[in-house]
Amino acid sequence: MSRRSEIKITEEVIARQPAEAQAIIRALLAQVAVLSAQNAALVKQVATLTKRVAELEDRLGKSPQNSSLPPSTQHPHAKPPSNKPKSKRKRGGQPGHPKHERALIPAEQCDEIVVLKPDACRRCGKSFRGDNHRADLDPLRQQVWELPEIKPTVVEYQRHRLTCCGCGESTCADLPAGVPTCTAGPRLVALTAMLMGCFRQSKRRVAMFLEQILGQPCSPGWVVKLPNQTTAALRPAYEQLAAQLPAQDQLSVDETPSKEGPTKAWLWTCVAHAFTVFALHATRGACVVAELLGERFGGVVTCDRAKAYFSIGETGRLQWCWAHLRRDFQALIDSRDGQVKHLGHALMRRTKALFRNWSRCRDGTITRAEFVEAMQPVRRAVDALLLRGAFTGNARLVGMCESLYDHRDWLWTFVDVEGVEPTNNASERALRHAVIWRKLSFGTQSAAGSRFVETMLTVVETCRQQRRNLFAFLTETIRTAHAHNQPPTLLPGA
16 A cells, blocks of 8 residues: 555544544644654664764774875884784893994004003002012004094185286186085085985075084075086986886886975886886876877886776786785675675685795796796686686675776786786885985975975985995096086996
8 A cells, every 4th residue: 555545544543533633633744754764864864974974983093004004194103903922032232233333444544543551550569660560462442433623624725917018908718617506516406405305304404514523614595506507517327317218128117196396296206127217297197108208118017007098008018016916805704795705805815825936936946937837726716716706795895806807917916927027116115215205395395396306216226226326426427527528327237
């Protein structure tokens, strides 16, 4: 029977009642209708709030171990839950551990030797004058290291202007080749660039260091000018490395948010075997990938699953980062949904098997051929699990599993191509210094600052990869720029 029929019958019943009873019944029915509407609204609100609470609880449970949150967002003392009993050992060195101390240098290498002899016997008080003592052929040696007083070297160039007696024309002497027109020499400019670009010091801190430690009169305004000189000197080496990116067989690429003044920016990094290139851009779109790598890049890029990299799959090959996938699978395990949790555990077991095989291959325990063979059942199992997840109908699983299954070839490039890493940890490590710098400086304030950041980060990381002395390279590059000579290069093998 329909609700309309129920209402009609109810009206017929009401019509048979006395007038006073009809008024009471209609008032009660109106109140029931209001309460029913309120109940329906409350049921809807409870459902909405329940869903919101679940979302917030999931977000509250996010950590660098089960999401893409950077490790810097976690407190340094935060520890993952563990069933291991707490150690009863005290912090620091344990009793009986090998002693570690600085070895003494030969006495002839010391700048000064101070010979100390006692004046009298500590027991009887008799003086050691004359021959009343035995010679000590093996004295106790204590060496004290100290910094010398640092004073800057100041060279004044006096350019005389002489007047010709024949024609009356005056001529001023030129500066020698390599002498800068500014007041800072190459080593001072290089040190200032290192303090800001490698040791992450602010301009005020750099000015304080130069003035109070090196005795160099300095102000923050003067320090601001020196990075521009460094950028101009290093830019040819930077552009040479950037031009080599499209020719690389393998790259690890990543990006991180930054700021340029009030606007958003992204710092990109491309890590090759022997060099690294950083670039600051106003977008994180695919256009940046095309600009950095070229539209016809044919190598392998190891990256996360951002859509900006999808275009590379049309010409080259992608390797999706398994460290990111491992965190995503851990998020499935941490879910309250039993179906999601079960699939997460199954995928995590295969992921751990993947990393075990990779570690054995990397350390030489198994050969490359044995590694490829050992990965075949892991590969088939993961593909089957992803396909199962895509057809579960569970909203938590369908989207992720469909995307991974549709692009499953990008999960196994490291198995098919020798030399490819299964993670993009190389680019993550390269970005770590840049992220700390960004947190301290809050980004850059101008395009000139952005060029300095990307150039210095490139030089610092590349010198580390090539085991080159950063200060020596900076000094030589700035010196050649002052002399208008061919600058040194960071190209591998050059």
